[in-house]
Amino acid sequence: MAGMKIPVFVSAPTTLSPEQQLAKQLILDELDRLELEPRAIGVSDFATQFPLREVVVLARHCSGGVILGFEQFRVLKGIRKHGTPKQTEVNNVIIFPTEWNQLEAGILFSAGLPLLVFKEPGLAGGIFDLGVSDVFLYEMPKATASDAERKALASVFLKWQAKVREHYYK
Template identity: 50%
Template sequence: MQIPVFVSAPTHLNPSQEIVRARIVTLLEEFGFEPRALSRTDYPLDYPLREVAVIARSCFGAVILGFEQFRSLNGVSKLGTSMEQTLSEPRLFPSPWNQLEAGILFGMRRPLLIFREDGITGGIFDVGVTDVFVHRMPDSDPSMGDPQELRNVVLRWQVRVRNLYYAFD
């Protein structure tokens, strides 16, 4: 029996991002998890957010993959406030669905495992926002870095997921 977990990731990824997503999904499956997500074909006509909540209710944990989906090369942050700032370098943004899906699952008290690409910040990807550690996205080349590091991160998270799952048994 596989334990269902929600995976929040953009539908459209570049080849390098897709390799990382597939690597994480494969690892989840090796640990006995069934990755679940709202796909484009699942979108109801009116309320995709409601469908996310329906899927999330049957999941016992969540993996949030903060891949870059939009890049702003210039702009002004916090326009018209005392904190106004002209951007001096590109700003990277994840899918807004990462924020929505993470919020739903956090509200349901599901254990979160959060990864973000370098340069992704804001909301759920800010350090110290939740009691969850935000991890750097693994490299698309598994030979880069410590190959055991990703397994160890998932191993620590899966204990909380299994505790929640077996508490319902």
């Protein structure tokens, strides 16, 4: 089987901090160890005019999806549900991922692909909410992870990749 890797869609921002890049690399190394090929619009595959359409096309050729929820936007204060009876003032930090995480997760989920979702602490909403679906949802690993944390991460990948292989071979 050497040389033949199963394609999996990886949703991640293209601009990352050095710490975020190390966490992403840790995840990509796990994919490589399991003979899974990361595919992404703008990285392994390039979009033409319509990137959303390209995501759908690429998703059809993948057998799993990995969503990497990295902070991309930070708000220090604001108003939630403005102009509604449930309007509230927010006076603490709220972080958001790239909007593409949500779009790509929705496409991958609707394609019936097994999803593995990682999120940085404090990230919430949509695919990053616990119990939103039957996806594997975990905190983003750190490059400084201990041996025990790395073994736990490997275990997470083993469970998920079993579903990826099942999808690929059916």
